[in-house]
Amino acid sequence: MRLRSLVLCVCLSVLPFAAFAQQPPSGDFVPVDETIPGEQIPALPLIATAYGFIWVALLGYVWTIGRRLQKVEAELADLESRGK
């Protein structure tokens, strides 16, 4: 009984070390110095997209307001001339 307990204790204490020893070397984490610059996300296209989107959407919106305003004012002028 004592011998069995002793064997069990030895096995349990050795197993974790064995498990760690069997782990393959991890290749997932690369030190910062080794990062290839080409693999980083470039900032410039993100900035250009952000500013480009705002400029295009703004110009488009101002144009649609102008167009809608022109249409309504023409309709208003027509109605007012008919009423006279």
Added chain:
Amino acid sequence: MLALAAGMFALAPWMINAAPNEATMGLVYKIYFFHMPSAWMFMVAAITSGVASARFLFLKRPSADGWALAAGELAVLFGAFTLVTGPLWARKAWGVWWVWDARLTSSLMLFMIFVAYLLLRKYGGPGADKLGAGMALFGMANVPFIYVSVNYWRTFHPLTSVVPTLPVEMGIPLWYCVTAFTLLFIVLLRMRTRLEHQRARVEALYLLEDES
């Protein structure tokens, strides 16, 4: 005023280019100079729409409905700017396009409330103005929650304390862009409200014509 706003927007790239890069985020933080003023105008538009809707609902001012609708449309416009530029910045700064934190989720909710408001106003038929006014009030109530959310819930998003603590060389371009966006908001709000008031006049004239 439109010419002044357009002039300020034309000069904005030079102002932003002159600002130094940020230590941890580098160049990409420069999206902030358009992202933050857009987010502020998004909230200002929601408040304007809510206040005008309250005037329309409780004080029975028909002209206030035009202001509410115009500001509601601007809330969608500036909300789109915020929700497009934010993820572009986050992709580089955080490594992800989006996180479901309190600030981003509540901002998306506010945007969706105003998209729903515009759809209701366009396709809701009779009574949509009053229903829409209630919706705009609900949207306005969301604004203080969005503003303080970064200070109370854990998030990657910069806190509200960033703006007052900015160094001068970053603060000047930021306040320049805030001024440009504020001017733009005022100009667009006036143009859009004028359109709504002219439409109301056209409808009134058609009614008059039908009656006679």
